[in-house]
Amino acid sequence: MEEKTKTSEKRPEISVVVPVYNESPNLRPLTDRLLQSLRPINREFEIILVDDGSTDDSAAILKDLASQIRELRAVIFRRNFGQSAAMTAGFDHARGDIVISMDGDLQNDPADIPALIDKLDQGYDMVQGWRKDRKDPFFSRRLPSILANRLIGCTTGVKLHDYGCSLKAYRKDLAKNLLLYGELHRFIPVLANLFGARITEIVVNHHPRKMGKSKYGIGRTYRVLLDLLLMLFFQKFATRPLQFFGLNGGILFCAGMLIEGYLAAIKLFKGVEIGGRPLLILGAILIISGIILSGIGLLAELIVRVYYESSGKRIYSVREVLD
Ligand code: UDP
Numbered sequence: 067m068e069e070k071t072k073t074s075e076k077r078p079e080i081s082v083v084v085p086v087y088n089e090s091p092n093l094r095p096l097t098d099r100l101l102q103s104l105r106p107i108n109r110e111f112e113i114i115l116v117d118d119g120s121t122d123d124s125a126a127i128l129k130d131l132a133s134q135i136r137e138l139r140a141v142i143f144r145r146n147f148g149q150s151a152a153m154t155a156g157f158d159h160a161r162g163d164i165v166i167s168m169d170g171d172l173q174n175d176p177a178d179i180p181a182l183i184d185k186l187d188q189g190y191d192m193v194q195g196w197r198k199d200r201k202d203p204f205f206s207r208r209l210p211s212i213l214a215n216r217l218i219g220c221t222t223g224v225k226l227h228d229y230g231c232s233l234k235a236y237r238k239d240l241a242k243n244l245l246l247y248g249e250l251h252r253f254i255p256v257l258a259n260l261f262g263a264r265i266t267e268i269v270v271n272h273h274p275r276k277m278g279k280s281k282y283g284i285g286r287t288y289r290v291l292l293d294l295l296l297m298l299f300f301q302k303f304a305t306r307p308l309q310f311f312g313l314n315g316g317i318l319f320c321a322g323m324l325i326e327g328y329l330a331a332i333k334l335f336k337g338v339e340i341g342g343r344p345l346l347i348l349g350a351i352l353i354i355s356g357i358i359l360s361g362i363g364l365l366a367e368l369i370v371r372v373y374y375e376s377s378g379k380r381i382y383s384v385r386e387v388l389d
């Protein structure tokens with residue numbers, strides 16, 4: 067009977083999604099603060115804590131909390147899948163029209179949630195938090211982040227101050243359509259922009275980590291660069307890879323043909339010996355590379371079609387349909 071009343075209760079309007087990996091000392095204070103900031107809003111809400119295969123007692127604490135607090139739901143992973151996967155699981159389970167994401171280490175402040183929701187209600191699809199006064203070490207964290215933010219801003223054209231801040235608010239359809247492969251949670255604003263979302267940002271609080279350890283080090287910088295490359299490719303060519311590979315392949319092929327043509331001409335008409343010339347090898351490599359690149363482009367076209375048609379995904383996203 068208990069179970070029945072639980073499922074038949076009103077659907078939440080707001081879902082807060084928090085990935086959790088070895089955060090046991092933070093979980094109770096985090097839940098308290100979330101409740102403190104969500105209850106006064108007077109809208110139905112749920113808190114979804116996703117345990118990402120923690121090796122401490124986070125999962126046990128979450129089970130305990132979920133049994134005590136009506137609004138709290140816990141999703142427990144079988145093993146560590148990473149922050150992106152944990153966030154995606156939270157989005158998949160979210161039932162609210164408004165979805166909030168944040169870290170589980172109390173570096174983000176639940177007190178900012180009402181302001182995020184207000185901003186979203188002004189007609190945005192996504193509100194990004196901006197840790198203007200960020201409380202992290204300078205050289206290992208803030209400096210790489212400043213550079214990364216500049217680089218991402220310039221190259222992708224999505225102008226925000228702080229892509230890395232987990233505290234964000236989304237409309238449901240956006241949150242459910244973010245496919246966060248690998249570690250793409252750092253590029254959510256770029257993915258949102260690809261989706262066609264209206265994005266804005268507001269300044270939020272940030273606190274130093276008091277309990278538990280950070281899960282990332284300086285090593286993420288290089289991975290962020292790789293992901294940026296992927297994002298740039300996606301932005302331009304996700305649905306038409308042949309245009310990228312075919313164009314570049316064609317340029318290489320033509321350059322190679324010109325070189326070989328020139329060598330053939332001087333050999334035939336002037337009788338010049340060309341066997342030992344490096345240019346001969348360069349031309350051959352260019353021709354072969356051009357053919358291979360174009361071939362990859364054709365294959366990629368096939369893969370894109372298989373991807374869209376097998377997953378039922380569309381190549382567009384509709385804001386609304388008016389009858
Ligand atoms: N996290 C996770 N799975 C992981 C790594 C991290 O769910 O494999 C969670 C972590 O518990 C925290 C959030 O992601 O809630 C951000 O991690 P962290 O605070 O270590 O990152 P930082 O703030 O140092 O960038």
Ligand code: MG
Binds near residue numbers: 169171173275280
């Ligand atoms: Mg943190």
